[in-house]
Amino acid sequence: MGLALFTILIFPGFLFVSVFGLMAEFFDRRIYARLQNRVGPPWFQAFADFIKLLGKEDIVPCAANEKMFDFAPLFALTSAVTVFLYIPLWKAPVTFSFNGDIVMMLYLLTIPTLAFFIGGWYSRSLYARLGSVRCVTQLFAYEVPLFMSILSSALLANTWELKEVAAFYLKHPLYSLFNLVGFFVSLIAILGKLEKVPFDIPEAETEIVAGTFTEYSGRRLAILRLTIDVEMVVGAALLVAVFFPFALYFQSVLGFLVAVLEICGVIALLALLRTIVARLRIDQMINFCWKVLVPFSLFQLLLNLILKGKLIL
Amino acid sequence: MRPGKMLREVLKHLFKKPATNMYPAEKLDMPKTYRGKLIFHADKCIGCKLCVRDCPSGAITINKIGEKQFEAVLDLGKCIYCAQCVDSCLKKALEATNDVELAQLDSKKLKVVLGEKSGSSS
Amino acid sequence: MHHSSKFKIPMGPQHPALKEPESFSIALKGEKIMGVDIRLGYNHRGIEKACEERTFVQDVYLIERVCGICSHSHSTAFVQGVEEIAGLIVPPRAQYIRTLIGELERVHSHLLWLGVAGHEIGFDTLLMYTWRDREIVMDILALLSGNRVNYGMNMIGGVRRNVTEEQAQDILKGVKTLEERTKYYIEVATQETTIIKRLSGVGVLKKDDALRLGAVGPTARASGVEYDVRRNDPYAAYAELDFNVITDTNSDVYGRTIVRVKELLESYKMIRQCLKNLPNGPIAVKAPRKIPAGEAISRYEAPRGEDVHYIKSNGGEKPERVKVRAPTLANIQAVKHMLKDRYLADMPIVVAAIDPCFSCTDRLVSVKGNAGKSKKILTWEALRNYSVEWHQVHGIDFTELSYKFRTKMERF
Numbered sequence: 001m002g003l004a005l006f007t008i009l010i011f012p013g014f015l016f017v018s019v020f021g022l023m024a025e026f027f028d029r030r031i032y033a034r035l036q037n038r039v040g041p042p043w044f045q046a047f048a049d050f051i052k053l054l055g056k057e058d059i060v061p062c063a064a065n066e067k068m069f070d071f072a073p074l075f076a077l078t079s080a081v082t083v084f085l086y087i088p089l090w091k092a093p094v095t096f097s098f099n100g101d102i103v104m105m106l107y108l109l110t111i112p113t114l115a116f117f118i119g120g121w122y123s124r125s126l127y128a129r130l131g132s133v134r135c136v137t138q139l140f141a142y143e144v145p146l147f148m149s150i151l152s153s154a155l156l157a158n159t160w161e162l163k164e165v166a167a168f169y170l171k172h173p174l175y176s177l178f179n180l181v182g183f184f185v186s187l188i189a190i191l192g193k194l195e196k197v198p199f200d201i202p203e204a205e206t207e208i209v210a211g212t213f214t215e216y217s218g219r220r221l222a223i224l225r226l227t228i229d230v231e232m233v234v235g236a237a238l239l240v241a242v243f244f245p246f247a248l249y250f251q252s253v254l255g256f257l258v259a260v261l262e263i264c265g266v267i268a269l270l271a272l273l274r275t276i277v278a279r280l281r282i283d284q285m286i287n288f289c290w291k292v293l294v295p296f297s298l299f300q301l302l303l304n305l306i307l308k309g310k311l312i313l
Numbered sequence: 314m315r316p317g318k319m320l321r322e323v324l325k326h327l328f329k330k331p332a333t334n335m336y337p338a339e340k341l342d343m344p345k346t347y348r349g350k351l352i353f354h355a356d357k358c359i360g361c362k363l364c365v366r367d368c369p370s371g372a373i374t375i376n377k378i379g380e381k382q383f384e385a386v387l388d389l390g391k392c393i394y395c396a397q398c399v400d401s402c403l404k405k406a407l408e409a410t411n412d413v414e415l416a417q418l419d420s421k422k423l424k425v426v427l428g429e430k431s432g433s434s435s
Numbered sequence: 436m437h438h439s440s441k442f443k444i445p446m447g448p449q450h451p452a453l454k455e456p457e458s459f460s461i462a463l464k465g466e467k468i469m470g471v472d473i474r475l476g477y478n479h480r481g482i483e484k485a486c487e488e489r490t491f492v493q494d495v496y497l498i499e500r501v502c503g504i505c506s507h508s509h510s511t512a513f514v515q516g517v518e519e520i521a522g523l524i525v526p527p528r529a530q531y532i533r534t535l536i537g538e539l540e541r542v543h544s545h546l547l548w549l550g551v552a553g554h555e556i557g558f559d560t561l562l563m564y565t566w567r568d569r570e571i572v573m574d575i576l577a578l579l580s581g582n583r584v585n586y587g588m589n590m591i592g593g594v595r596r597n598v599t600e601e602q603a604q605d606i607l608k609g610v611k612t613l614e615e616r617t618k619y620y621i622e623v624a625t626q627e628t629t630i631i632k633r634l635s636g637v638g639v640l641k642k643d644d645a646l647r648l649g650a651v652g653p654t655a656r657a658s659g660v661e662y663d664v665r666r667n668d669p670y671a672a673y674a675e676l677d678f679n680v681i682t683d684t685n686s687d688v689y690g691r692t693i694v695r696v697k698e699l700l701e702s703y704k705m706i707r708q709c710l711k712n713l714p715n716g717p718i719a720v721k722a723p724r725k726i727p728a729g730e731a732i733s734r735y736e737a738p739r740g741e742d743v744h745y746i747k748s749n750g751g752e753k754p755e756r757v758k759v760r761a762p763t764l765a766n767i768q769a770v771k772h773m774l775k776d777r778y779l780a781d782m783p784i785v786v787a788a789i790d791p792c793f794s795c796t797d798r799l800v801s802v803k804g805n806a807g808k809s810k811k812i813l814t815w816e817a818l819r820n821y822s823v824e825w826h827q828v829h830g831i832d833f834t835e836l837s838y839k840f841r842t843k844m845e846r847f
Contacts (some may be wrong), residue, residue, distance in 0.1 A: 035323040036563035039333040116498040126444050130463075130779070197557050198629060206452040206555050206783040272324075276317045279557025282466060283782040318627040319560060322619075332567045344574075346596075348581040363702045369493035393586045400595065409581070 007085065013155040017084045020260075021229030022046040024267055028232065031271040046229070050222050058218030065122040072119030073216070073223040077271035079111035079229040087234070088163045088241035089263075090248065100156050105162065105238065106147055112227055113139050116202070119224075120212030126217045131211025134282055135195070135202040141289035142192030142199065144234065149182035149189070153242050156304040166245035176244055178307060182300040185242045185293050187269060190235045192289070194228060197274040201282050236266035347411035348396040353385040353427035359365035364398035364407060373398055389415050390423040441469055444779070448477045452555065452783035455793040458552065459786070463779060471774045473767060478794040486757040491517055491591060491726055498744075499585050501759055502795040507540045508535075508737035509744070509759065509795075510589040515670060516733035516746040517591050517754075521726050527672070527714040529593035534590050534672040535709040536580065537735075538702045539606075542613065543572045544738035545695045545702075546789045548617025549620060552692060555783040556633040561623065568616045571609045578602060579777065591726075603710045610703050617699045623694050634689035638773035638785035641686055647770060651765040652740020653698065654789045657683045657690035664736035676708050688788040695790075725752055737762055739790045761795035 007013055025046040025096035033040025060066055083105050085096055113135060120132030154160060156175060157168035169176045192199035210216075213224055240247070240262045247259035280288060334341055343349065351373075360383045362375050372391035378384050387406070396409045407427075417423050440462050456477035462470040476512040482501055486494045499510040511533055518525060546569040553561030573583050574796045579602055580586035588594050624630055640650065645658035655662060663680040665673040681697040683690040728750040740762030747756040766789040773785050813821065823833045 031327075034327050034331065036560050037329065037332045038324045039331045039335070039564060096841070108644060126442070130444070197559070200557060201780070204557060204780065206557070207780050209451055272320075275323050275560050276319045276627075277558070278561075278627070278633050279780075280629065280632065281778055282776070284632055314628045314631055315626045316628040318623050322564075323560060332570075339573075344578045344581075346578060346581050348587065367490070367492050369489060369496040393496060393585070394582065395502070395585070396490065396581070397496065400590070401492075 011245060013085060014081050016232060017081050017230050018226060021226060021233045022050060022232045024236075024263070025229045028267050028271050029263055031268050035272065035275045043265065047224070050226060050286040053222035053225070054219055054220040056221075058220060059215075061123055061125065061215050063124040064215065065124075068118055068122035069215075070220070072115040073121070073220045073227065076112035076115035076227040077223050078121075078235055079108045079115075080227050083108045083234045084230075084237065085133055086162060087236060087237045088166050088245065088248065089259040090250070090252060097161055100160045102151070102160050102162045102165065102242075106150065109231070109238070110139070110143065112231055113193065114214045117226075118255065119216070120214075123215035125215045127208040127210070128212055130208045134208075135256060136211055137282060138192055138195075138199060138201055138285060141286040142189040142293070145185050145289060145293035145297040146189035146193070148294070149185040149240070149300050150242050151180075152297065152301040152304045153179045156308055157302070158308065162241055166241050166248055169245055170248050171241075173246065174277060175307070178303060179243050179300065181296055183239065183299065185297045186239055186242075187266070188273065189289070189293060191241065191270060191273060192285070194232050194270070196270065198277040198280045199285055200279055202284060204279055204296045219287065232267060232270070233263060236263045236270070239266050329392055339390060343411040343413055345411055347364075347413065348394045348409045350391075350410055350412040350415055351396075351399070351427060352408050354406045354408070354429065355383060355385075357404045358383045358385070359404055359406075361403065363401045363403065366378055367397050367401040369393060369395060369397065385427040386393070386424060387427050388424050389417075390420065439583065446782065452786070453793075454551075455791075457791075457793040459782070461774075461779065461782065466780070468774050468777050468779060468782065471771050473771060475767070475793065479797040480794070483757050483759060486754060488753070489749075489751045490724070491722075492724070494757065495589055495591065495801055496585075496587065498757070498759070499587065499589075502737075502761065502792050503584055504544050504792065504845075505540060505737040505739060505742070505795075506585050507536050507588060508735050508742050509761075510586075511537060511671070512733045512735035512737075512742050512744040513746065514589045514591050515735070515755070516731040516744050517726055517748075519733065520748050521591070521722060522727040523592050523720055523722055525593055526717045526720060528597075528716045529718045530672045531709050531713050532594045532596075532718065533589065534600055534676070535598065535606075535706060536576070536586060536594075537543070537671065537711075537773075538705045538709070539572055539576055539579075540586075541702050542699055542706075543569055543576065544790070545699050546572065546613075548695055548738075549624075549692070552688075552784060552787055553630075555787045556630070558630065561620075561630075563805050565620065568613060571613055572651065573607055575609045576700050578605060580673045583725045590719060590722070592722035593717070594720070597718050598710075598713065603713070605779055606706065606710060609749045610706055614700065614703045617696060621693075621696045621700075623832040624696060627831060630687065633784065634692060635685065635687055637688045637777065637781045638788055639687045640751075640773050644772055645686075645769065648769045649765050650740075650789075651762050652737070652790075653694045654740065654766050654769060656681060657694045658686045658825050659684045664741050670735065672709065675712070676705050678705050680786075688784055691788045725750060726754070739763060739792060740765060759795075761792060763791045763793060763796040767791070767796065 009015060023046070025043060027042050030040040043304070060069055070071070086101050086105055088097065117132040117136050120128040120135065154165045157165040176277055195202050203213060213221060216224055240259065244262060247262060248253045250258055358375065360375060360377060364373050365375055370393050372388045372392045374386045376384050376386060399407045399409050441462050444461050444463055446459040446461055447453050448458045458474040458477065460472040461468055480505050482497065486497055489497060495510055495514060498513040499506045501509045514741060546565050550562040550565035550569070553559065553565065576586060577583045579598060580588045580596060588596060640654070640658050642659045645655045645660050650658065659682055661680055661682050666680050678701045681701060683693050685693065724747040728748055730745070730747040733744045733746070742762055743760040745756070745758040746754055749755040770786055770789060777785065819837060823837050826833050
């Protein structure tokens with residue numbers, strides 16, 4: 001019981017993921033700034049922003065549905081944090097795992113987006129409503145290629161349990177090379193999940209102010225921003241676990257460091273991707289996802305099916 | 314059309330020094346020709362008040378403090394740093410410096426008596 | 436928010452897409468724009484009236500502050516008008532220096548625009564790079580004129596500062612770097628897929644529409660209207676310079692981008708010519724304090740388009756009337772047309788594409804009362820009370836706040 005609580009609340013649960021998320025935000029912003037020939041924020045910037053927001057006045061619009069407005073950020077954060085508990089990153093005995101957990105994780109990752117939608121919708125601001133509609137519209141576009149490319153990797157490993165998937169690729173590291181297409185597809189799709197350029201359409205500030213988050217302030221906004229940071233870490237960790245789970249190879253502390261390094265690498269790639277493109281329009285985004293990303297992930301699926309046929313034979 | 318056209322450019326800058334000036338931690342010098350705070354040569358002033366007349370924002374005043382002695386008071390909050398007074402002055406009693414760090418927390422301190430040097434003591 | 440029903444979304448007076456207060460009320464159907472209602476007049480500063488209260492010498496600096504970007508354009512347009520009334524012959528060196536500063540200003544304005552356009556379509560990297568390079572020209576301007584924005588170069592009868600040989604070398608060095616960078620940005624703008632996707636086909640303004648709606652500057656030239664005051668009605672030293680009027684037939688935001696970046700290259704060409712052919716001689720002639728009675732219209736090709744000033748003097752030290760028509764006023768009508776049947780996501784870039792300067796545009800607010808009713812003139816106090824009452828009726832009580840504000844102001 002005590003160990004379980006420790007796992008959930010402290011390591012590698014809530015506290016660790018939150019701190020990691022805030023550090024990841026700093027890392028992401030720093031890389032982004034350096035790519036743009038700027039200095040970027042100091043290391044404590046994300047913490048300072050978070051603490052400042054916690055201390056700010058928390059306003060609920062009169063017209064908003066208070067319960068929904070209140071619960072949406074909490075739901076979003078909890079589900080994002082929960083995913084991290086299931087991701088096998090280093091050799092630790094505390095990871096929960098069961099057959100089919102990879103599917104559950106993907107759905108848990110969808111909950112924050114839906115929570116943003118609900119929070120935005122019930123805050124009754126025009127900008128927030130437009131943002132939340134865009135949020136869900138976008139969800140249907142990037143979710144399919146993301147799921148397909150992650151699941152096709154699992155398909156090759158012949159299991160729906162992430163631990164087993166990771167174990168498979170650890171055993172046959174060369175097979176992970178075949179998944180490169182899937183990795184890049186999911187990398188781009190994750191940008192949609194994180195609502196970052198070129199897919200920051202739901203919170204495009206020059207169009208709809210802060211989109212979904214327009215009416216949020218103070219503590220609730222702090223939680224929402226933390227959620228995005230945690231999502232970034234969790235998304236990156238998921239990609240690492242599914243495609244390159246090599247940290248499992250090492251012993252505890254070294255393994256942990258390698259895992260963190262790998263996650264940072266994925267975050268750096270995400271930062272690079274968003275540096276070199278402009279924001280797409282929602283119709284262009286959906287076109288891109290269905291006409292470019294989906295065919296690539298289908299190709300990945302096909303490739304893995306063929307490989308798997310060979311594997312069984 | 315090439316997606317990611319700027320890729321090479323941004324990657325190159327990852328290893329370059331950022332272009333940001335770390336002002337105010339590192340001081341930035343304005344060119345010598347910059348029009349900043351004024352200095353006043355009291356010995357040259359004859360009290361004709363041409364500067365007062367030409368000032369577009371009414372920032373400068375010349376007060377008589379004694380026999381043939383004048384002081385110039387400048388409201389830094391009103392001054393638009395056009396240096397028209399410098400051009401207007403027939404005796405070259407006014408001069409622009411490149412001192413631009415003039416912000417004050419107390420608005421009363423914005424009203425200064427101009428001196429021979431542009432330091433904060435004047 | 437049904438897909439079938441229309442709803443109105445306010446963009447402004449306060450909105451992150453707009454750097455100045457201006458109201459666009461947009462009727463939306465889903466993501467599609469059904470209609471736009473533009474309201475000007477949130478930033479009226481009474482500059483024209485203030486000009487009548489000041490002498491011609493002071494007005495040069497006041498007029499310069501009409502716009503924060505094209506400050507030299509406004510002050511040149513103004514002094515040209517005054518010189519015309521007074522019959523002053525401006526020395527050629529002064530004409531060249533005015534042209535030089537004008538072109539440097541165009542470089543800084545267009546680079547600024549490129550960055551803003553990048554920001555509006557979510558391409559912040561372009562913003563960071565162009566604004567970094569813009570610092571080069573800002574430094575040159577600070578070195579030449581003594582200020583980064585309000586150069587204060589013009590005086591009635593000439594310019595206030597000379598350009599030394601040393602400064603000329605600095606300019607040439609800066610221009611060389613800028614030219615390289617501009618060529619790179621042309622490559623980026625014409626090759627990067629996401630930029631082209633966001634810009635081409637957006638905010639179309641056909642040639643006839645551009646002429647009908649009276650568009651000016653790069654907005655008109657991007658629609659194939661070959662009109663440039665520098666060519667069609669040369670002022671300063673432009674008659675002696677060799678340059679091309681850049682036009683484009685794309686007629687959309689992409690075309691406007693192309694026109695602006697190519698104009699940058701023309702500007703570099705002109706800056707080099709100015710420095711090479713800089714005539715010797717005085718930089719100003721003495722102007723009388725009292726300008727003889729008369730009136731003049733002065734035109735200037737500002738970076739955003741044609742800038743028109745009207746000046747009337749009654750023989751005194753102060754002008755009787757000054758009228759400023761900033762280029763944005765001519766272009767704003769086209770925006771409504773350009774936004775027709777576009778998506779909400781296109782709105783920021785379409786508005787930004789005319790390079791708007793709303794504060795420069797807000798000149799005069801004429802309050803039209805209902806027919807028959809006499810106009811009411813309110814004192815400041817009465818206006819405040821009226822506003823408090825109006826809000827009270829609409830459910831917001833400002834009485835307390837208004838009282839607090841007043842006592843605070845009195846103490847101040």
